[in-house]
Amino acid sequence: MTTNMRGIEVLQDPRRNKSTAFTEAEKQSLGLVGLLPDVTETEDLQLQRVNSQLAQKPTDLERYIYLMNLLDHNETLFYRTLMSDPARFLPIVYDPTIGEACLKFGHIYRQARGMYLSMTRSGKVKDVLKNWPQKDVRFICVTDAGRILGLGDLGANGMGIPIGKLQLYTACAGVPPQFLLPMYLDAGTNNEQYLHDPLYLGMRKARPSTEELYSFVDEFVEAVQEVFPKCCIHFEDWTGVDAVHLLQRYRDKYCVYNDDVQGTAGIVLAGMINAAKIKGTKLRDEKYLFLGAGSAGIGLANLLCTAMVQEGLTVKQAQSRVYMFDINGLLEDTRKDLVDFQQPYAHKHAPTRDFVAAIESIKPTTIIGVSTVGGTFTQKVIEAMSRINERPVVLALSNPTEHAECTPEQTYTWSKGKAIYAAGVQFPPVRFNGQTFLPGQANNFYIFPAVGMAIFATQASRVTDEMFIEAARAVADQVPSDLLKQGLLYPLQSNILETEIQTAARVAKLVFDLGLARVPRPADMVAFIREHVYKPEYNVEAASRTTVA
């Protein structure tokens, strides 16, 4: 059923509000005469005003608050702003500013966005979900905030993450925002600071047992199938063990994925594929040593092995090329402290807690830092890698910046310009020995929005690892050869939307090939994706009409 909105109601609805862009005819027909200045501005002029107001803000956190406020009033202008210069705005609405925004979430809170599903609603989850006004939800990004970025348990303050993550689906890949639902699953928090903060917005209770938590997540996942049958559930920022276990629990039964495990792995894999291209090898020819065996490390190791199997190795052969080292030393077959999903990488090897000794014994071609600890790829580590390899590959992925295992400057200097390097954060270009090196950023936003767009357009019924590998290959293929020569492993951020459309088209093709699509196969996959892309433009009809259940 559609109803006609008029007057102030239109201005108060961020999806329909055009602010100063309503034409005289629209003002007449919608009862807006006198409620707005008489001018009719173009969208470009509105964007100019946004930019000028943003320039007055002293910090990125203030810019974040301003942009969220803009979203509360005018969704189209918000996305027009983000999509006008993603490289500038994504670090404001997402990483790194989002970390600070989450830490202060209860204090900077203005208006509810998304849904808060507390464990006190156990047995009534379906009813709660039905309160969401949109009936066709295609993505729920859900966190229990067990591990927000590198910041740990943030409880309800973690709500900033699903909000920001879903904005990237739209800003990077054009998934229409009305289909996206951010969700905080409130299982309490063990964060003492927040438990004692009067402005904290979550349940003031310690976290439950794993059994209680998983049983509530079961109710949530099952309720989603019924209330939003076309919905994909994106798990985000759960603790490492929960991330892996919940993914295992649902992946073959429902349309779910975990970006920390699969999306992160996809983007790192794209870098590995391009590093191999620079060296003239294949993934299966390389030997990998991880520093860190948590959710990111294990997710990446698993996806990497699947990709090596696609290149002709058996699972055992692929796993034999992957070694891992964690806080207690090398994962090897005498270790008694390993969890089930780490076992495949615990090879026969003498115990050691010395990373350089492990490099000298294992002779990896690639080291991957996912340890959360800055500076752990020391000069000795890089020099050892450079002694063993003509072109050592060094991926220092921990973030934020001060947590990077090593900087590009250190890596190019200590390896005398031989290393191929990428980080988890953006570093500026480095001049070394008269040469300019371009350190790439393994940023998930090249992968999950594109995979999300492919799922959205095809109405995929499952999300598989192969889809993330295909996304990785598509991203890797979009780095021009001249930039590859300068060591850049990832596409430039200046044209993200086009990069993601091409990636989404490749993933969509795979979804059809795997028989997982729930719509007819189109003839032209890129055109098919383009048809689904949201454009941040005012729609006169949408300004006045709304659909209610």
Ligand code: NAI
């Ligand atoms: P986690 O907490 O699940 O795992 C951390 C792992 O590092 C554990 O295995 C731990 O034993 C090990 N570790 C800690 N201190 C260590 C030390 N001094 N030496 C050796 N190992 C040590 O964390 P998770 O989720 O796996 O993330 C790891 C880091 O990687 C985070 O900083 C994350 O932001 C970053 N990351 C960034 C990516 C990107 O930018 N695209 C991609 C993947 C990870």
